[in-house]
Amino acid sequence: xxxxxxxxxxxxxxxxxxxxxxxxxxxxxxxxxxxxxxxxxxxxxxxxxxxxxxxxxxxxxxxxxxxxxxxxxxxxxxxxxxxxxxxxxxxxxxxxxxxxxxxxxxxxxxxxxxxxxxxxxxxxxxxxxxxxxxxxxxxxxxxxxxxxxxxxxxxxxxxxxxxxxxxxxxxxxxxxxxxxxxxxxxxxxxxxxxxxxxxxxxxxxxxxxxxxxxxxxxxxxxxxxxxxxxxxxxxxxxxxxxxxxxxxxxxxxxxxxxxxxxxxxxxxxxxxxxxxxxxxxxxxxxxxxxxxxxxxxxxxxxxxxxxxxxxxxxxxxxxxxxxxxxxxxxxxxxxxxxxxxx
Amino acid sequence: xxxxxxxxxxxxxxxxxxxxxxxxxxxxxxxxxxxxxxxxxxxxxxxxxxxxxxxxxxxxxxxxxxxxxxxxxxxxxxxxxxxxxxxxxxxxxxxxxxxxxxxxxxxxxxxxxxxxxxxxxxxxxxxxxxxxxxxxxxxxxxxxxxxxxxxxxxxxxxxxxxxxxxxxxxxxxxxxxxxxxxxxxxxxxxxxxxx
Numbered sequence: 001x002x003x004x005x006x007x008x009x010x011x012x013x014x015x016x017x018x019x020x021x022x023x024x025x026x027x028x029x030x031x032x033x034x035x036x037x038x039x040x041x042x043x044x045x046x047x048x049x050x051x052x053x054x055x056x057x058x059x060x061x062x063x064x065x066x067x068x069x070x071x072x073x074x075x076x077x078x079x080x081x082x083x084x085x086x087x088x089x090x091x092x093x094x095x096x097x098x099x100x101x102x103x104x105x106x107x108x109x110x111x112x113x114x115x116x117x118x119x120x121x122x123x124x125x126x127x128x129x130x131x132x133x134x135x136x137x138x139x140x141x142x143x144x145x146x147x148x149x150x151x152x153x154x155x156x157x158x159x160x161x162x163x164x165x166x167x168x169x170x171x172x173x174x175x176x177x178x179x180x181x182x183x184x185x186x187x188x189x190x191x192x193x194x195x196x197x198x199x200x201x202x203x204x205x206x207x208x209x210x211x212x213x214x215x216x217x218x219x220x221x222x223x224x225x226x227x228x229x230x231x232x233x234x235x236x237x238x239x240x241x242x243x244x245x246x247x248x249x250x251x252x253x254x255x256x257x258x259x260x261x262x263x264x265x266x267x268x269x270x271x272x273x274x275x276x277x278x279x280x281x282x283x284x285x286x287x288x289x290x291x292x293x294x295x296x297x298x299x300x301x302x303x304x305x306x307x308x309x310x311x312x313x314x315x316x317x318x319x320x321x322x323x324x325x326x327x328x329x330x331x332x333x334x335x336x337x338x339x340x341x342x
Numbered sequence: 343x344x345x346x347x348x349x350x351x352x353x354x355x356x357x358x359x360x361x362x363x364x365x366x367x368x369x370x371x372x373x374x375x376x377x378x379x380x381x382x383x384x385x386x387x388x389x390x391x392x393x394x395x396x397x398x399x400x401x402x403x404x405x406x407x408x409x410x411x412x413x414x415x416x417x418x419x420x421x422x423x424x425x426x427x428x429x430x431x432x433x434x435x436x437x438x439x440x441x442x443x444x445x446x447x448x449x450x451x452x453x454x455x456x457x458x459x460x461x462x463x464x465x466x467x468x469x470x471x472x473x474x475x476x477x478x479x480x481x482x483x484x485x486x487x488x489x490x491x492x493x494x495x496x497x498x499x500x501x502x503x504x505x506x507x508x509x510x511x512x513x514x515x516x517x518x519x520x521x522x523x524x525x526x527x528x529x530x531x532x533x534x535x536x537x
Contacts, residue, residue, distance in 0.1 A: 012508060038516075045515035048468050048522070049487035054381045061380075061394060066372055069401045075365055283520055284513070336517050337476045 011035065015042040034286075249308050250321055253292050263289035263309060270294060277334035281307040281327050284336075303331040349374075353417035361408055372401065375418060378489065379425045385484045386429040388473055396432055400425040415498055422491075423499045426481060433477070471521040479514035482507055487515075 010027055013019050019027060031039065057065065261269065263285045270278020275296060293308035307327040328337035353374070359367035379400055384393035403424050411420060472480055485496045486507070497507045
């Protein structure tokens with residue numbers, strides 16, 4: 001390793017503030033201008049990110065979130081009820097209906113008995129005939145009305161219970177239907193996604209026939225069609241299949257079809273070849289970097305540019321290309337794309 | 343460290359109590375983690391409604407699988423890993439470019455949040471630059487620099503080696519600074535250092 005190159009571990013430690021103050025001060029004083037510049041970049045970026053306010057859930061969003069999660073997990077609302085107790089509270093289930101009916105019947109019997117007793121007393125006591133006639137039927141009517149009311153109340157309660165049971169079944173059925181609908185929507189979404197991917201692939205094939213041929217040549221050993229470090233080469237790979245990308249680039253380099261040049265020439269060469277991301281690639285490298293490959297193509301179906309850029313050491317294909325050496329940028333804005341070899 | 347250990351023990355206790363049927367434990371766990379899960383989701387997805395959905399989905403998944411939580415990693419690590427994966431699933435379902443401008447309504451409806459910011463005028467530019475980074479870079483920066491999680495936990499959440507986290511952090515910051523330009527303290531282009 002080049003002793004003059006800034007130690008990335010040291011820069012990371014200084015950025016994170018992991019070193020004791022005196023040690024950090026000594027280490028920082030020993031940095032050369034290049035390392036200082038790098039440290040400044042790292043610190044600036046970190047401070048900018050640390051200063052971002054954290055988005056927060058509003059109170060309403062919090063409540064909604066917890067309610068939905070609770071509902072989905074079929075948990076009871078907080079406070080007094082436990083899951084077991086809640087099943088026993090509220091309106092009685094249909095199993096209690098016979099008890100209610102029996103109770104209602106008992107009330108009716110008592111009412112009739114009371115009515116009979118009352119009539120007996122009235123009969124024994126001397127009263128005017130009109131009073132007897134008036135009160136006896138009235139008492140009977142009141143008792144009957146009470147019994148009827150109680151019976152009606154019981155029947156109404158039974159109807160409510162039945163209705164609640166039905167409502168629960170309806171809600172459960174609706175929930176099942178919603179879940180099924182969601183699954184269907186998800187399936188349709190995936191079909192749409194797949195269809196869109198297929199469409200993109202078809203469009204690429206139809207509009208870029210020569211591109212396809214060039215990409216196919218890249219996979220073969222036809223070195224004459226290989227990128228040779230120029231924009232004429234095209235590639236097409238997916239970040240989901242990184243080993244394939246590394247293999248293709250490795251082959252291009254091994255077969256000598258790519259011309260290496262120093263990174264100091266990258267911007268001019270990329271510009272002359274009509275490539276947009278030379279400056280971005282160069283900025284990610286130290287001055288002693290060497291460019292072994294650069295080409296336009298497609299990554300995950302997007303227009304992109306790839307650069308194989310190695311710093312401070314000759315490339316050793318036997319050891320394999322290191323993940324960090326391959327730079328991928330999506331167009332048109334040269335957004336960096338991750339590229340990890342597993 | 344002491345605060346972190348206390349948080350770990352608290353979460354483990356709450357999980358056990360939740361599994362034993364203590365619904366108050368459910369609320370306590372939600373309260374302890376819902377804000378951060380939402381913040382991570384929103385930063386990755388950059389859409390408030392989608393972030394709310396992802397947050398909901400995360401907690402549903404975690405509570406449903408609570409019985410299978412072995413405690414090898416911290417509960418929070420597992421929770422945030424589910425959150426990140428849920429967000430990535432959401433992005434894949436979108437079937438369009440993941441980087442978008444910050445939509446209106448990015449801020450929460452109530453303004454009771456602390457809006458202290460050293461350079462408030464840079465905030466939109468920083469958010470944009472963060473959004474333009476590729477997901478693996480952005481995820482590391484969000485978890486490490488924005489949310490302040492230790493690198494070891496970031497590695498566990500993302501299930502990548504520590505070296506990969508450091509590398510992505512290093513390069514992600516460099517790319518972010520490059521996009522912002524005015525954050526550089528010198529006029530020179532940033533010069534990199536390979537990990």
